[in-house]
Amino acid sequence: MEKAINTNRRIQTGLSVIIPAYNAAAYVRQTIDSALNQTRPGIEIIVVDDGSTDATPDILASFGDRIRTIRQPNQGPAAARNRGITSASGTWLAFLDADDLWLPDYARIMMERAKQTSEDVAAIACGWQHIDVNGIPEGQAVALNFKSVSFKQLLLGNRFPPVAVVARRSAVMLSGGFDESIYGVEDWDLWLQMTLRGYKIISVREVLAAYRQVPGSVSRNVIRLRDNSFKVLGKVFESSLLPPHLASLRELAYGLVKVWAGVNLFGVDLRQDGLTELTDALISYPALLNDSRAYYAILCAEQPLAWRGTGHELDLLAAEKRLKQIIAQAFQNQPALATTYRSRSQQLSHQTLARLANMQGNPQLAVTHAWRSLTHCPSISGFQDLFRFAAKSLVTRNRI
Missing domain, CATH: 1.25.40 (Serine Threonine Protein Phosphatase 5, Tetratricopeptide repeat)
Structure with a gap:
């Protein structure tokens, strides 16, 4: 049985964004600014400093009470996101990695769509644009056009990065949160666990996020990512819910x-x-x-x-x-x-x-x-x- 996140707390309406940050001094200020500069106000911004040893803590402190900062020993992004989830007050959660960006209308459009959803919708995905280390757009933007992604589509490769997703807090918790034993593909695992439980993942057509490719990042650890993807599939095919x-x-x-x-x-x-x-x-x-x-x-x-x-x-x-x-x-x-x-x-x-x-x-x-x-x-x-x-x-x- 997957570990469930503690649900014994009062949930308020709104959007909470969780930013896991580990030695993210190069980009985290831009990332936080992109969340602060939304056309929809009132977002709860939680940054989980995952044991940074660079200037990240000083940068976070410079934002004062505009953000909430949680510091913990280094445990990896999945654990950092889960720590943020337990501290969040929003009905909806967003997961913004410390080198990615939101476009200004991200929260407005995503939350307008969220208000129209039924309880069986666990998450909403938007399109995204690849950017390089300098924030320059690369390639063709990825625009989503599915009404609802099926479990089969998700299993066989219809993936989207955390920056492009807002998720219903209750669905995240009932699906076990982010599996802290999985490296690099814990987001894919969570989306699969949601759909295994009968939840829907829908989309908006707009491109609202920027996904940065950083040399030496998780995405370059190819064999480790492959083996952890096999681990995700093992969970799926051994599940009684399949x-x-x-x-x-x-x-x-x-x-x-x-x-x-x-x-x-x-x-x-x-x-x-x-x-x-x-x-x-x-x-x-x-x-x-x-x-x-x-x-x-x-x-x-x-x-x-x-x-x-x-x-x-x-x-x-x-x-x-x-x-x-x-x-x-x-x-x-x-x-x-x-x-x-x-x-x-x-x-x-x-x-x-x-x-x-x-x-x-x-x-x-x-x-x-x-x-x-x-x-x-x-x-x-x-x-x-x-x-x-x-x-x-x-x-x-x-x-x-």
Whole structure:
């Protein structure tokens, strides 16, 4: 049974934001200012100083009574957030890491949406923009367009960072809070535990948060994150709350975690390790060969994180070569996979390449890959939009 957070306290209406801070002197002032400068006033700002040894305590003290500061020995961000939860008075909680930012309308828009929700809505997510260490936007903003994210979508990769979420306090507590034994993906674990209990997570369309990529941050500890993601999945698939029909997702869920680890190894310049991880993923979890998400991830492995999954800054020829290399190595190591999946892998490879070429505005290449895909699976279903786009683009180009 997961540890539940103590609920024996009076809950008031409103929004409390919890900011865990450990040696965050470089960014924490900007972060707190972004919470103070909201167009919606009356936010309770709680900063949990998680044993900082730099100038963080002095910076926090400079804000006076505009924020509440809690100091504790270093225990990690999950424990710091839980400490903030037990001290918060808001009905809704927000989790703002000490290097991330809110746009000025974050609290207003999120709380307006919160007022319209029923009790079965545990959390609301917004879109976010990647920023670099200097606060400069990177890549394409991530805008959410789901009405309600399903447990399956969340399990198989529909993730969002803490900065983009406000959560109902009662749902957080009933779901056990942040698991302090999990590193780096404790937020994903909490969202999954919420949806396992029948809660909904909904979204707003607006991009309201900035998510900073810091060299040397948690997100760069790839193998540790992979292993902790496996731990999250272990909790899910061992839970008595898991509907029986979803147990079949085990192989795909574990496989996608391993694929993301391989892709992230590319992101920290460990290319050969990434190739090995991706090849091993296909061998260990063959269900990946039947799922387009794996193909997208592998093809986009060398893109900058902020652009990943789009056609921007993507060498499609090099990406195709890499995908073929990984699949060929997997088939060589496990010949039985080739017998079962060769045709399907070629179909999904070309289908994914067609869509990425489409994103790059290359209709001729998109149509070429689409036709190649159809030779391995003669169904036009799902390609109508692509062919319409390609035909229109070709006609327009010929008129110029």
